[in-house]
Amino acid sequence: MTPATGGWEVDADRFGVVLRLLDHQIVGEQGQLLGNVDDLALEETPEGLFVVGFLSGPAALGGRLGGWGGRLLGDAWRRLRTEPEPRQLVVPLERVVRLDSAVRVDTRAGRILAQEQRLELWLRRHVLARIPGAMGGESDPDRPDRPDLRPADGIGVPLRDGQHTVSELLALRALTSDGGALGEVIEVTAERVGGREHGHGDGLGPLRVLDVICSPRHLGQELGYTLTPQGPRLVRWLLRACHRSDRHLHLGDVAEIDWERGELRAGEYAVLRHPHDVD
Amino acid sequence: MKRLFAVALGILTAIGGFVDIGDLVTNALVGARFGMSLAWVVLVGVVGICVFAEMSGRVAAVSGRATFDLVRERLGPRAGLLNLVGSMAVTFLTLTAEIGGVALALELATSVSHLLWVPVVGVAVWLVLWRVKFAVLENVFGLAGLALVVFAVALWKLGPDWGGLASAAMHPSVPVTEDWAVYAYYAVALFGAAMTPYEVFFFSSGGIEEHWTPRELGTMRANVFIGFPLGGLLSLSIAAVAATVLLPRGIEVETLGQVALPVVVAGGKLALAFALLGFFAATFGAACETGLSVGYSIAQYFGWQWGKFVEPLRAARFHVVVVLSCIAAVGILLTTVDPVMVTEYSVVFSAIALPLTYLPILVVANDRTYMGRHVNGWLANSLGTVYLVLVVVASVAAIPLMVITGAGQ
Incomplete structure (x- = not known):
């Protein structure tokens, strides 16, 4: 091997x-x-x-x-x-x-x-x-x-009954506080909370979900251009054009996640920016 | 010294392994119909496969991930599955063409019908994939494939009008007897033959079979940048001898025998023996590569254990896929379909499938988290972008051209 x-x-x-x-x-x-x-x-x-x-x-x-x-x-x-x-x-x-x-x-x-x-x-x-x-x-x-x-x-x-999966999260319809459509969740960012760096053993450990990115389009979702633009200009430009309506949403700004109805609703004061404009 | 030997061996096998049934048939066919006026496509195709193979080899050496790992990872399960189905259909068609090519070469050598050889070849390919070590498989067939150098020797012995060949290659134009659409169709076919997707699946997975690390990047680049262009020269000499011998006599290439005809004219029996050995080694080697590529890609999509670096028992699903594809390819050939025709279609479908794997490789080769300082430079990215446009154009144009021209009639 x-x-x-x-x-x-x-x-x-x-x-x-x-x-x-x-x-x-x-x-x-x-x-x-x-x-x-x-x-x-x-x-x-x-x-x-x-x-x-x-x-x-x-x-x-x-x-x-x-x-x-x-x-x-x-x-x-x-x-x-x-x-x-x-x-x-x-x-x-x-x-x-x-x-x-x-x-x-x-x-x-x-x-x-x-x-x-x-x-x-x-x-x-x-x-x-x-x-x-x-x-x-x-x-x-x-x-x-x-x-x-x-x-x-x-x-x-x-898999326990109370648990959800990322594929369920990715299928959620995202809405603004007044019901405007933001598309579906296409990317989720998370941070390490356990594991080596935090003195909890050797493993990676659980990850805390920080933000979700919503987009009306799934095309090129996993290519790696959702969070940071890099690589050949043509590809970057095409994907940016296709994903210009992507919105970054901090999980703290999410008012509620309704797993039953498959909806995620942003809070009233949520800041919605393009993920490339978020540092 | 040992390192030099390894580099030289790699280059030689890359030359011999570059040519497969698609290159043999398409180059001879195009040479006999269009002379050297499509030589530029071979050049464009060879540069393309160099760019594409170097990128995928570099990603494999640095990150340890082969092409279909990247496809699954960057396109997700759904688009990845569509990609897998498309790419595997083409690679399987190529496997069928290669096994047919081996059988045709054996028919030329023995006068026993290729249909009788097909099952024998199918079993032989599987046995090699089951038992023979990866390095042996790659080196033996690559080196034996060098017998195709006889085409370059034949060209020299034929003493053609070098100036005429060169000027036809330098000033490409559609011959008066041919339609522009047919010309464009064969341009796409030649492009597909030079840039067959399986070469990249095999090259990147082979890098992992051989445990490449960033230290082997130099050797890998030497193989690609020296071996592939020399292999391309072999392709061009196949076209040139056809242009010299077959074109003036109005002979069109419809069989593998006609591909070898100019060599016989130039060098007689001995040259024919070399050509047949070359045909056999090149197609048998490519049959092994395509058979493995089908297994590699399906296993990588699902995350299964694959590869010849583990005992067959540990990669059961991979080996079952390989066996089944050999059986299915033999089955298709036993319907008495003409292997040369299968080859002609396989190169065009290769051109159609190219963007599917090209884009994920280009994207990952730019990922700093994976590639660190081995990330694509400006040259790789400029060429990569130009070829991204080219493969998309060839892919989109292929089907309409096939319909308009009745597949090059």
């Missing part, structure tokens, strides 16, 4: 969650590729809104894809699970040891994620292991029947 380099670490305290975390590759300690960050779990507490963990796998991806294809993927995942009521596992952000071009997780989280990949494990056992030269075979450490790999050790916790 390759402990591939991951470029520079995302060391900023405040960063775009959609740009830097969502849809990124998850890498284990030995460099194993363990899936993508398909969604993020959010928790509302009296102190604010926090990104607490990530979800990975067909169910989360299906939710992000939407439409009949996404539903099909999610339903197929649920049907193929053995539990009576399958829940998606949330891997807490404390288990993320480093965030660079990949999301690097610790050994235990890596094992849980490897064990959750049922299609991979099924293909290994029933297809690949029968072809000469597949190597590994019985000595494979990721075999699912190893007793220490049960999810009971508390690393992967099922």
Whole structure:
């Protein structure tokens, strides 16, 4: 396995969650590729809104894809699970040891994620292991029947009822205090509150949501131009033109988030500026 | 010394690996119909693939992320999936064309129908992808592909009117016998053949297979900036021999045998043997590269374990995708579809699919958080922007031109 380099670490305290975390590759300690960050779990507490963990796998991806294809993927995942009521596992952000071009997780989280990949494990056992030269075979450490790999050790916790996901947040319709449309949420910025820098262990830890960016357009949402303009002039100019109605909204200025109706309403005195004009 | 050897080996394999069935067929076909009047497109295409490959190789070396990782990350799941479907359809079509090309080369060598060879080639490609080490695969076929140098030798032996060839290349114009739309259609096809998207998927994923770090950037650049242009010269010599031998006699290229015809005229049996070895190595190598590219891209989109740097058992889904694409390609060829025709379509569809992967690479190569001091400079960005416009124009023009010209009739 390759402990591939991951470029520079995302060391900023405040960063775009959609740009830097969502849809990124998850890498284990030995460099194993363990899936993508398909969604993020959010928790509302009296102190604010926090990104607490990530979800990975067909169910989360299906939710992000939407439409009949996404539903099909999610339903197929649920049907193929053995539990009576399958829940998606949330891997807490404390288990993320480093965030660079990949999301690097610790050994235990890596094992849980490897064990959750049922299609991979099924293909290994029933297809690949029968072809000469597949190597590994019985000595494979990721075999699912190893007793220490049960999810009971508390690393992967099922998505709870009170929790929300970033994909729900991204689908919210944003409105001004008098009901004017601001579009949908396309980016969320957050800051580190736990982890190494704050003396809470080694992991990345939960992230406090600071601002949301709303836009009537989704085009190029994850390209990385939402918060800071950079790169070739032509691309920058085209995206700026397309996203000229983007608005930055501090979470403290949000009057209410109605998850049921899928609405986010800005407060009366909310400052709405283009994200490039916010320092 | 060892380092020099590594650089030289890399350059040689880049030359041999540059040419695939698309370049062989399209260059010969264009040379026989348009002489050297489309040589400029090969030049534009080679510069384009250099810009594009260097950027993706640099991103892979610095950030450890291959092309489809970036596509998923920067386009999101939905647009990324559409991109994946489009790019993989084209890469799969190219895989089909390459396997057909290997079978045609074997038919030329053995006089046994290519249809009988197709399943054998399919199994052979899969076996190589299953068992052979990445470095061996890349070097052996790249070096054997150098046998195509026989086209340059043949051109020299034919003793053509060099001034005429050069002036036709320098002053491109639509031949009086051809329509401008047909000319433009083949320009797009040549552009697609030189800049096939799989080359970038393979190049960036290959960088990760070989554990590139920023220290290998020099070697990578030498491969790209020396190897690819020399490979482009090979492409041009294929067009030039066709322009010298086939064009005056009014022979159009419809089979792989006709691609080799000028070499036979120039050098007889021995030259033909080299040409056939070159055909075999170039198409077989490219079949392996496209087969891997299909697996790489799908695995990277979903975040699955991929690559030949792990035991096959650890990358089960990746290897299953590779097996299935080999089987499906063989299946398509067994419908008795003409592999040369598949090739002609595959290069045009390549041109259509180019912007899909080009934009995310350009954007990430500019991301300071990822790239640090290896971020794109003004030259890479200027060329990158020019080529962004070019690939979009070629992509948009391809379908209308195909309809207007009846696919170049």
